[in-house]
Every structure is written in structure tokens, then in C-alpha cells.
Amino acid sequence: MDLCVVILLFCVFHLIHGQPDDLGFISIDCGIPVNSSYQDPSSKIIYVSDYGYVTSGENRNISSVYIRPSLAKRNLNVRFFQHGARNCYALRSLVAGNKYFVRALFYYGNYDGLDKLPVFDLYMGANYWHEVNISAAGAVKWMDIIVVAPADYLHVCLVNKGMGTPFISGLDLRPLRITLYPEVNASQSLVLISSNRFNLGPTDNRIIRYPLDPHDRLWSTYDTIPNWNEISATSVVQNYVTDVYDVPSAVMQNAASVNGSRIDFSWGPVDPSENISSSYFFVFYFSELQNVQSNAVRQFDIIVNNKTWNTQPYTPRFLFADSFSGIVQGLASYSVSLVATENATLPPILNAMEMYLVEPITEIATDSGDARAMMSIQENFGVEKNWMGDPCAPKAFAWIGLTCSYPPAHAARITALNVSSFGLAGTISTDFGDLNALQYLDLSNNNLSGTIPNFLGRLPFLIFLDLSSNDLHGTIPDNLLQKSQNGTLSLRVGNNANICANGTACGSSRKKINGALLAAIVIPIVAVIAIFVVLFLLLRQKLKGKDKRKTTGPEDESALLENREFSYRELKYITSNFSQEIGKGGFGAVFLGYLKNGNSVAVKVRSDSSSQGGKEFLAEAQHLTRIHHKNLVSLIGYCKDKNHLALVYEYMPKGNLQDHLRGSTSKPLTWEQRLHIALDAAQVSAHRV
Ligand SMILES: *[C@@H]1O[C@H](CO)[C@@H](O)[C@H](O)[C@H]1NC(C)=O
Numbered sequence: 001m002d003l004c005v006v007i008l009l010f011c012v013f014h015l016i017h018g019q020p021d022d023l024g025f026i027s028i029d030c031g032i033p034v035n036s037s038y039q040d041p042s043s044k045i046i047y048v049s050d051y052g053y054v055t056s057g058e059n060r061n062i063s064s065v066y067i068r069p070s071l072a073k074r075n076l077n078v079r080f081f082q083h084g085a086r087n088c089y090a091l092r093s094l095v096a097g098n099k100y101f102v103r104a105l106f107y108y109g110n111y112d113g114l115d116k117l118p119v120f121d122l123y124m125g126a127n128y129w130h131e132v133n134i135s136a137a138g139a140v141k142w143m144d145i146i147v148v149a150p151a152d153y154l155h156v157c158l159v160n161k162g163m164g165t166p167f168i169s170g171l172d173l174r175p176l177r178i179t180l181y182p183e184v185n186a187s188q189s190l191v192l193i194s195s196n197r198f199n200l201g202p203t204d205n206r207i208i209r210y211p212l213d214p215h216d217r218l219w220s221t222y223d224t225i226p227n228w229n230e231i232s233a234t235s236v237v238q239n240y241v242t243d244v245y246d247v248p249s250a251v252m253q254n255a256a257s258v259n260g261s262r263i264d265f266s267w268g269p270v271d272p273s274e275n276i277s278s279s280y281f282f283v284f285y286f287s288e289l290q291n292v293q294s295n296a297v298r299q300f301d302i303i304v305n306n307k308t309w310n311t312q313p314y315t316p317r318f319l320f321a322d323s324f325s326g327i328v329q330g331l332a333s334y335s336v337s338l339v340a341t342e343n344a345t346l347p348p349i350l351n352a353m354e355m356y357l358v359e360p361i362t363e364i365a366t367d368s369g370d371a372r373a374m375m376s377i378q379e380n381f382g383v384e385k386n387w388m389g390d391p392c393a394p395k396a397f398a399w400i401g402l403t404c405s406y407p408p409a410h411a412a413r414i415t416a417l418n419v420s421s422f423g424l425a426g427t428i429s430t431d432f433g434d435l436n437a438l439q440y441l442d443l444s445n446n447n448l449s450g451t452i453p454n455f456l457g458r459l460p461f462l463i464f465l466d467l468s469s470n471d472l473h474g475t476i477p478d479n480l481l482q483k484s485q486n487g488t489l490s491l492r493v494g495n496n497a498n499i500c501a502n503g504t505a506c507g508s509s510r511k512k513i514n515g516a517l518l519a520a521i522v523i524p525i526v527a528v529i530a531i532f533v534v535l536f537l538l539l540r541q542k543l544k545g546k547d548k549r550k551t552t553g554p555e556d557e558s559a560l561l562e563n564r565e566f567s568y569r570e571l572k573y574i575t576s577n578f579s580q581e582i583g584k585g586g587f588g589a590v591f592l593g594y595l596k597n598g599n600s601v602a603v604k605v606r607s608d609s610s611s612q613g614g615k616e617f618l619a620e621a622q623h624l625t626r627i628h629h630k631n632l633v634s635l636i637g638y639c640k641d642k643n644h645l646a647l648v649y650e651y652m653p654k655g656n657l658q659d660h661l662r663g664s665t666s667k668p669l670t671w672e673q674r675l676h677i678a679l680d681a682a683q684v685s686a687h688r689v
Pocket residue numbers: 016034035051
């Protein structure tokens with residue numbers, strides 16, 4: 001009783017997280033109300049709702065016509081998946097490399113009122129498990145698979161193949177010791193279809209499962225063949241220490257025998273539409289249940305398709321479980337014979353048997369680090385789309401927004417993640433920093449808040465990062481800035497709440513200088529300054545007379561006026577309070593900044609110590625306007641706000657323009673080189689004015 005309470009508490013606790021209970025079991029009744037759970041009266045197993053295991057699908061009760069008193073509660077409802085080609089359950093908190101037994105259960109019961117039996121596919125992770133062909137509305141169907149978990153999670157996926165809506169009634173996971181079923185390894189699994197796991201002998205049509213089988217395998221009754229006898233024992237049948245199938249005593253205590261000298265039967269994949277698998281795996285279990293007299297001999301051969309499996313005449317041991325197993329080539333039918341040897345005085349017996357399909361693991365799943373990060377991102381941000389199952393594999397079901405590379409014989413890696421306009425809200429979680437094969441990351445047009453984390457700068461292959469149009473604030477981490485400056489990263493951070501290079505001294509929010517404020521304040525100021533500039537230029541033109549051919553042609557003036565004017569306040573915001581100095585000219589320091597559209601700019605500010613005055617400033621502006629025509633460094637705008645003078649240039653970290661001024665080298669110049677050339681030119685020109 002106490003144990004039950006403990007188990008219940010564990011289940012209620014784990015229900016929240018979608019994890020195994022204290023036995024390592026996951027027992028889901030698909031289709032029951034969210035967060036509900038109950039204890040199965042016969043197995044005492046606690047079934048939980050699929051909350052936390054699946055993010056898609058809907059619940060429905062089966063039609064009352066198909067409710068029978070003997071029907072387990074699990075079959076009374078289903079979860080069905082009308083949308084998407086692939087819908088998956090995620091079984092988590094497992095141990096990578098460990099062996100698991102997974103069972104999926106289906107009872108159609110005309111839940112959709114369509115009276116149309118669906119056919120769909122079942123996948124274990126990226127690998128095909130089996131087709132689910134519902135043969136009758138009132139038939140319970142289940143399938144088992146024994147697998148090695150490649151990671152600390154397993155995905156069970158239902159795939160719609162255009163032959164009806166996939167649904168599921170129950171899903172179980174049980175841990176198995178790694179030494180059990182040695183035929184199962186990382187490259188091979190065993191699939192049990194049509195409940196081909198039999199308990200022979202007197203079973204009263206009772207299915208044996210947990211707790212009699214600690215691994216909760218379901219042992220069904222084999223249709224008794226008329227001339228077979230049934231024998232049984234009440235003593236415990238023990239397992240050898242070296243036993244690799246761990247057949248339960250309750251199963252071994254019953255056996256089939258005959259009055260004659262041989263047991264013959266045949267076995268084949270039951271469903272006639274069933275594809276013949278390339279190979280099958282059989283296990284036959286034997287134990288002597290009768291205290292055989294010293295003068296009696298039970299001795300026989302185990303013959304499968306005329307091939308004798310035992311190397312010498314076989315005598316089962318009294319109350320010890322023994323087994324003969326083997327992988328056989330795929331055929332439509334097998335004949336199995338247990339034939340008494342000439343010295344035998346007792347007929348052969350058979351206690352139990354299992355028949356599996358051998359299923360190779362061919363599809364390599366996504367790198368588990370990448371997959372875990374994506375699963376966590378999916379969960380954190382509640383992304384729906386088709387974000388279920390393995391992120392990259394199979395290719396046909398890869399998650400929307402992902403680009404994967406599929407290196408031969410290696411796990412798939414995520415090289416690009418584009419979640420632009422996915423409605424993500426919250427901070428940029430560390431999971432993004434775990435996607436360490438990423439080259440492109442587009443997080444633009446979401447509602448991401450908080451600061452830009454510096455782990456993004458540690459992604460070794462990242463060459464493109466778009467954080468624009470979010471709600472981010474604070475500094476751009478140094479590692480990102482450096483990569484952006486040396487041209488190894490294309491970084492976009494425009495249109496955010498308040499991005500700056502050093503937190504405490506951030507300028508005002510873009511939102512404040514947007515919209516109405518912009519119209520009400522900035523436009524009049526621009527207009528007034530424009531008038532002053534025109535007046536100033538006209539005045540200077542008059543004073544300088546002849547000199548004008550050199551620098552101040554009317555085209556240059558109009559070109560200058562076409563450039564945008566920035567207020568000092570705007571520049572403070574754009575450059576995050578002039579926090580990131582990227583160069584120095586005679587005129588003053590040059591700072592990195594970002595415009596609203598995400599473009600990076602260089603802002604050259606006249607220093608207080610500069611000997612240059614307003615005239616020189618304008619000369620440089622005009623000169624650079626001309627240089628702009630020569631395609632060197634583009635001037636975007638200027639600032640002439642009280643005594644603050646500044647020029648705003650386009651900033652291209654990775655340039656490949658020619659050195660027009662020097663005309664000497666054909667090697668592409670870095671942005672820094674081009675800027676310096678432009679600044680030098682402007683300097684020379686300014687002094688000539
Ligand atoms: C289910 O339980 C989880 C965890 O306790 C909770 O967050 C969630 O809101 C619950 N859902 C419903 C529908 O009660």
C-alpha cells in the first residue's frame with residue numbers, strides 16, 4: 001500500500017515534467033484530460049496524460065458502440081493528429097546508450113465517427129518502426145520495439161501517409177538492462193508486431209505483464225492446437241545468471257506438450273499485406289516442469305525450417321529457464337518442429353516464444369547536442385510549426401526554419417536557424433549557444449527581450465547574425481563586435497529597444513525618437529538647420545568668389561543637403577554614447593554605430609581639441625560627398641547640432657573596393673583602410689579650403 005502511495009506521488013511529480021517514474025517507466029494513456037492520471041487495477045501501473053510528452057493533436061473518446069466491459073481504460077480514448085505530416089511524442093530523461101522497450105497501443109473504436117480504418121506509419125526517432133494498419137474498429141493492436149537510445153530522449157512519431165488520420169491510445173517505455181536482448185544494438189532494433197510473444201500452456205486467456213514480468217512485456221495466449229497437452233508447475237522457474245531474455249517465472253510455469261513424439265507448428269507474418277522483412281528473430285523458451293523419474297528421459301531437437309538449432313540432444317532443466325534463439329532469413333512462413341530423440345521416453349515441451357522483425361537502424365539522427373538545444377528552444381518559446389521529433393532526420397520531416405548538413409555516416413548538424421517572425425518572446429536562451437555548428441542565425445522580427453548574450457560570439461562558425469527588430473537592450477558583447485569589425489561576422493542589431501556598446505551609458509530608446517516625436521521635433525530642427533546651411537553656403541560662396549571651382553560647386557552643395565541630418569542626441573543613441581571607438585583622424589575620433597535599419601555606420605566626431613572649425617567640417621563633408629561619387633566610402637549624413645559636428649559614413653566591415661585614390665594596388669582594401677584613405681583625403685582637402 002505504501003509503495004503504491006510512493007509510486008503515485010512520484011508519478012504526480014513526474015507528470016509535470018514528462019519524465020519516467022521511479023521504476024524508469026513511462027506509461028501514457030493518450031487522450032485523457034491534461035494532467036489527469038489513474039492507477040490500472042490489474043498491473044497497478046499509474047497511467048498519466050500525455051501532457052509534457054506531445055505538443056500537438058487532440059483528444060477524443062471512442063464511440064460507445066465499441067466500449068466493452070473487458071476493455072482496459074486506456075482504450076477508451078485516443079489522441080489524434082489531423083494536422084502535419086509527422087507528429088511525435090518525446091520520451092525524455094533517458095540514458096543515452098541504454099536499452100529500452102517501447103510499446104505503442106491502438107484502439108480505433110470509431111472515435112471519429114467516420115467508420116474508416118486508418119493506415120499510417122510509426123517511427124522510432126528518425127527510423128521507420130512499422131506500418132500501423134488498423135484491421136478492425138474493435139481490435140486492440142500493439143507494437144513493441146526494443147532499441148538502444150542514441151541520446152537521452154526517444155521520439156515516437158506518427159506519420160500520415162494519406163490513408164487516414166493517425167491516432168494513438170497508449171504509449172509505454174520500460175528500461176532494459178543493456179545485457180538483455182544482445183541482438184539489439186545501436187545499429188539494429190527488434191520490432192514485435194501482431195503480439196507475437198506467447199505464453200504456452202494453460203493460461204486461462206490471461207495476458208501476463210507487469211508486475212509478473214518486471215519489464216512489462218505482454219505475453220499473450222497462443223491459440224491452443226487441439227492435440228497439444230498443457231502442463232504447469234507452481235514452483236518458481238529460475239533464470240540463469242547469464243540469461244539474456246529474463247523470461248518471467250509466471251510465463252515459464254506453463255508449457256505445451258503432446259501425447260506423441262513431436263510438436264509441429266508454423267509461423268509467418270500474420271497480415272497477408274505484410275512485407276517480408278529481410279530477417280526475423282526467434283526465441284524459444286524451455287523448462288522442465290515435471291519431476292521426471294530417473295528412468296524417464298525428455299530429450300528432443302529444435303528444428304526451424306529443417307535446420308536443427310541444438311548441437312546435441314536437448315533436455316530442458318528442471319525449473320530453470322533455458323532458451324534457444326536465432327536470426328533467420330525473411331520468409332513468408334516458417335515450420336517449427338520439436339522432435340523427440342530415439343532415446344526419449346517423454347514428449348517435447350515448449351513454454352514460451354517470441355518472434356520479432358529485425359529492423360536495421362539506417363537513418364542517423366541529428367547530433368544530440370543540436371537536437372537537445374532545439375528541443376529546449378521549442379519548449380521555451382512554445383514553437384509549434386512542425387517542431388517535433390528529430391530536428392533534421394529524416395530529411396523529409398526536418399523542422400521548418402532549419403538547414404542541416406548530412407555528412408555521410410555522421411550525425412546531421414544544424415548549420416542555419418531562421419526563426420525570423422516566429423513570434424518568439426523572452427530572453428535569448430543559452431540553447432542558441434549550444435548550436436555550435438551554426439553559420440547563420442536569424443532571430444529578427446520577434447519579441448526577444450533582455451540583453452544580447454555573449455555566448456553567441458563564441459559560436460565558432462557563425463558568420464551571420466540578425467537580431468534586428470526585437471526588444472533587446474544593453475551592450476553588444478565585445479566578441480560579437482570584434483567579429484563584426486574584422487569582417488568575420490555580418491551583424492544586424494537595428495530596430496531594437498536600446499542597444500549600445502556599454503550598458504550604463506545607453507542613449508534614449510529608439511521608440512522615443514520615433515513617430516510623433518520625430519515629426520514634432522526632429523523635422524522642424526532639420527528644416528531650420530537646412531535653412532542655416534543654405535544661408536551659410538550662399539554667404540561663403542559670395543566671400544570666396546574665384547575659389548569655388550575647387551570645392552564648392554552647386555552640385556556639391558545640393559549633394560550635401562541631400563544627405564541626412566542627425567541630431568546629436570540621435571548620434572548618441574546610434575553610437576551608444578560614443579562607446580566603441582574604431583578609428584581616429586585628424587578631425588577626431590570615429591565611432592561604430594547602428595542605424596534603425598540595422599546597417600552599421602561609422603560616426604566621425606570633431607574632437608574639442610581639433611583645430612577644425614565649422615568651415616573645415618563642411619569642407620570635409622563636401623569632399624566626402626565627392627568621394628562618395630567615386631564609390632569609396634559613402635557619406636550617409638552629418639550632424640551640426642549647436643557646436644557638435646559629426647559625419648556619418650556607411651560602414652562595411654568587409655569591403656572589396658579598389659584603392660581609387662592611390663590607384664596603385666588591385667588588392668581589396670579593408671574598410672579601415674578605405675576609411676583612412678578617405679579621412680586623409682578629406683584632411684588634405686579641408687586644409688586647402
Ligand atoms: C498541467 O500541469 C502543469 C504543471 O503542473 C501546469 O503548468 C499546467 O498548467 C497544467 N495544465 C492544466 C491544463 O491544468
